């Protein structure tokens with residue numbers, strides 16, 4: 307690739323400008339690559355399937371586990387024994403059956419592991435150091451983590467493009483570098499629902515334990531003391547609880563706290579007020595919440611906005627004697643400020659499940675504070691939640707490896723299943739058009755701008771083109787660069803390469819049954835190796851349609867054709883005269899090249915025509931030269947789709 311990522315222009319390498327390289331290797335790559343995965347046994351060049359609710363039994367259709375995998379698993383997993391680290395004993399990469407390798411770097415429920423084993427080669431290697439993780443990562447297709455594994459930019463860099471999906475077995479994805487994942491085209495999925503109740507229950511457990519000094523009294527009695535007067539608690543009934551972050555966990559905590567007789571208010575800038583109202587919870591501002599609450603329960607994600615949002619300034623505004631529960635993320639609290647607030651009595655007590663650094667230092671003033679109750683990030687740790695999370699993440703990862711668009715994708719646009727199913731054949735068409743258009747470019751100043759026109763009988767707003775745009779980008783970029791494009795990184799990569807995709811939607815009189823009537827791909831300010839593909843305004847222009855579910859090329863420049871977009875294609879411009887089909891057909895036949903279809907389009911009778919010939923095999927140079935020597939053939943180009 308001549309253009310570096312910092313280059314403003316998208317430039318062709320010389321080899322592309324002069325003659326398009328044989329793309330057989332690329333084609334086989336394309337056959338293997340699904341849209342989101344390199345590992346799925348894709349039936350078509352783009353394996354794009356629906357990810358609806360998936361039952362566990364579906365994984366039974368996957369290849370069976372080989373004895374080698376079973377042996378490997380036994381050597382690194384044991385039911386309750388401490389997980390061992392593999393020291394490179396296992397062979398790297400997919401198993402002999404070509405199944406993907408899935409690395410599980412933290413304890414995952416058995417039911418989820420079973421789902422994974424039904425699909426790929428599973429390695430459970432816990433407590434890996436960052437160096438060990440990086441050493442391993444280029445040999446795995448998927449990585450499953452909980453909150454303890456830091457999936458840094460370096461991990462994606464060292465994966466060298468092999469890592470296709472990171473599954474976070476839980477909610478918080480603050481331990482995954484999402485920007486790096488996106489840049490490297492790696493899908494990140496999480497399991498956002500299965501541990502909600504467990505986290506809410508742990509919040510309530512901490513609330514009650516803190517209010518009644520359960521942990522402190524327990525320690526005291528075990529130390530041989532009997533301190534009934536020291537551990538007088540506070541009641542919950544009638545007190546005001548402010549739920550900070552009224553999402554899944556926050557609203558479950560609110561529901562349960564109301565059952566305890568508490569008055570519940572909430573702060574969440576993004577939560578719908580009617581959902582809160584329906585639960586009898588008033589949504590208030592941040593300042594109002596912290597100034598009113600007797601108890602604060604934290605349930606927001608750790609983001610740049612919420613980082614240390616509970617700081618000296620916030621503690622100053624709180625009601626003296628407030629009690630704080632945190633089962634969200636340690637980083638939302640400035641821990642030094644909390645120690646100061648505890649020492650000054652502004653905060654009477656805190657109950658913390660999460661810490662800025664996990665595990666916290668053993669001499670942490672916060673952890674050692676007598677008014678603080680702590681648990682080691684146990685919010686999601688119930689048997690039920692862990693089984694649920696494990697199944698949820700295993701199915702999401704298997705789906706992603708299969709090329710499905712996961713419903714819990716964190717760094718890819720969500721395309722609703724009904725939209726996806728309708729667009730499936732157009733997705734194939736879009737990539738083929740991109741691939742074809744780029745092969746028509748001979749050079750010039752590099753592709754900088756591509757105009758895509760979608761015609762449809764439907765309202766112009768009624769078409770989600772993100773998938774189609776991504777596929778056109780994939781078709782244009784992949785043949786001429788080492789980049790691997792998918793829905794995750796298409797827009798990012800295009801931008802990096804200075805490629806601007808401008809989309810237009812035009813309403814036409816066609817069947818409203820189809821979401822799209824035609825897709826036109828137009829490239830301006832470039833030279834073409836097939837002048838007939840250039841229209842009056844100087845753009846290379848091609849058009850395709852889906853007919854009977856098959857993507858077809860319907861226009862090259864201003865010539866109408868009708869050929870199926872598969873295999874290889876020869877485009878010839880010739881004098882419109884009898885015998886041309888036979889003449890070219892004979893040359894191909896003599897060289898054992900099978901013609902799959904032919905289509906002729908002409909502008910003016912007996913003047914110029916374009917012949918599009920589909921061929922199963924790639925003709926050799928001699929064959930192509932012979933076609934070029936036919937006097938009536940004015941120009942021709944061989945294209946690989």
Ligand SMILES: NC(=O)c1ccc[n+]([C@@H]2O[C@H](COP(=O)([O-])OP(=O)(O)OC[C@H]3O[C@@H](n4cnc5c(N)ncnc54)[C@H](O)[C@@H]3O)[C@@H](O)[C@H]2O)c1
Nearest residue numbers: 478505551552553554555574576605606607633634685686
């Ligand atoms: N301790 C544990 O083991 C455990 C278990 C599950 C979840 N969690 C953590 O709990 C948190 C909530 O999880 P969830 O499943 O409810 O997520 P969620 O996405 O359903 O809810 C988060 C809510 O926080 C709100 N929010 C975002 N920014 C905010 C801000 N500045 N102020 C107030 N609210 C804000 C969002 O609008 C959303 O409603 C996450 O941080 C998650 O990682 C911890």
Ligand SMILES: O=C(O)[C@H](O)COP(=O)(O)O
Nearest residue numbers: 452453475476477478686
């Ligand atoms: O965000 C989450 O889902 C929780 O913090 C749980 O994290 P864990 O999977 O490491 O227990």
